[in-house]
Amino acid sequence: xxxxxxxxxxxxxxxxxxxxxxxxxxxxxxxxxxxxxxxxxxxxxxxxxxxxxxxxxxxxxxxxxxxxxxxxxxxxxxxxxxxxxxxxxxxxxxxxxxxxxxxxxxxxxxxxxxxxxxxxxxxxxxxxxxxxxxxxxxxxxxxxxxxxxxxxxxxxxxxxxxxxxxxxxxxxxxxxxxxxxxxxxxxxxxxxxxxxxxxxxxxxxxxxxxxxxxxxxxxxxxxxxxxxxxxxxxxxxxxxx
Numbered sequence: 001x002x003x004x005x006x007x008x009x010x011x012x013x014x015x016x017x018x019x020x021x022x023x024x025x026x027x028x029x030x031x032x033x034x035x036x037x038x039x040x041x042x043x044x045x046x047x048x049x050x051x052x053x054x055x056x057x058x059x060x061x062x063x064x065x066x067x068x069x070x071x072x073x074x075x076x077x078x079x080x081x082x083x084x085x086x087x088x089x090x091x092x093x094x095x096x097x098x099x100x101x102x103x104x105x106x107x108x109x110x111x112x113x114x115x116x117x118x119x120x121x122x123x124x125x126x127x128x129x130x131x132x133x134x135x136x137x138x139x140x141x142x143x144x145x146x147x148x149x150x151x152x153x154x155x156x157x158x159x160x161x162x163x164x165x166x167x168x169x170x171x172x173x174x175x176x177x178x179x180x181x182x183x184x185x186x187x188x189x190x191x192x193x194x195x196x197x198x199x200x201x202x203x204x205x206x207x208x209x210x211x212x213x214x215x216x217x218x219x220x221x222x223x224x225x226x227x228x229x230x231x232x233x234x235x236x237x238x239x240x241x
Contacts, residue, residue: 004065006102006109007077008204010035011095013114013140016085022232024160025175027115027189028140029083031158033234034193035200036081039066048235051083057101058094059084060238070205077204084140091140092147099148108209110153111200114138115175119159122188122222124196126213127155154209156200158192179232187226 012028020026036049043066051060060083067076080102084094095110104110108128118136119125127134129152135141138157145151160179163169169177179186199216203209 004078006080006104009080009082009098009102009104009110010200011082011084011091011098011110011112011144013088013091013112013138014083015087016083020176022178023176024115024179025088027158027160028113030189030232030234031113031193031196032081032083033236034232035197036062036064036236037234038197039064039079043067048237050237050239051081053085053238053240055085057082057097058086059098061098068201068205075205079204088140089143092143092145095144096147107148107150107152108154111156111203112141112144112153113156113158113196114140115160116157117160117162117171117175119157119161121159121161121183121185122192123159124192124199124217125155125157125159126199126209126217127157128152128209156196158189158196160189184226186229186232188222189232190229191222191226193232 012032014020014026014029036051040049049062051062053060062081064079064081065076066079067074080098082098084091086094099110116125116138132142132145132151134151135145141155144153160175162171163174179189195216199212202215203212206212
C-alpha cells in the first residue's frame with residue numbers, strides 16, 4: 001500500500017473459526033473489527049473495511065494510512081491491524097512474522113489487545129514491560145513474550161471478568177463461552193470497545209502511554225446508562241482466503 005515505515009502494529013488476539021467468533025477469548029478479534037469500522041467511518045470510506053488473509057504471515061491484516069487533525073495540524077499514521085490465525089496459544093509465531101515482514105523493531109510500536117479475566121467487565125487495563133507474571137495467564141500474551149523474548153510491548157487488556165466464586169464454570173469454559181445478554185455483559189463490552197478505541201487513538205496521536213493510562217483506566221468510570229447492544233460483530237471483508 002505504501003513504502004512509508006509502519007507507525008504502529010495493532011494486534012488483536014483470538015481464535016479463528018466461526019465457533020469462536022463471539023466468545024470472551026475473542027475480545028481482541030472483535031475489537032480489531034470494531035476499530036477497523038471506526039477508522040473507515042472516520043476516513044469517510046463507504047464500504048466495510050477489507051482485511052487481507054496473508055498465509056505467509058499467518059494472519060488477517062489491514063494496512064491503513066489513518067489521517068487526523070490535531071488542532072490546526074494535519075497528520076497521518078501508517079497502522080497495521082492484525083488478527084493472528086495461529087490460535088491463541090501460538091500468537092507469538094504470527095506476531096514475529098508480521099514484525100519481520102513490516103520491519104518493525106521498536107516494541108513500543110507494538111500494541112496487543114486481548115481479553116483479561118482479572119479485570120471487571122467493561123474495564124480497561126494498560127500495561128507494558130514487567131515480568132511474565134504481569135501477563136497473568138493470558139496465553140496469547142505469554143506466547144508473544146516467549147517468542148519475542150521480552151514483555152516490553154504494549155498491552156491493552158479488555159476486562160471480561162471471571163465466573164463467580166462457587167460457580168461450576170471453569171476458567172476455560174468461561175473464556176470460550178460467548179458474551180451474554182445477562183447482567184448487561186454485551187452492553188458492557190460494546191462500551192469497552194468504544195472506550196478502548198478512544199484510548200488507542202489518543203495514544204497513537206500523543207505517544208504518551210502514562211497519560212493514556214491515567215485518562216482511560218483508573219480515573220474512568222463506566223457509565224450507568226449503557227446503550228443496549230444487539231450484536232458485537234462488526235462487518236469486515238476478508239480477501240485472499
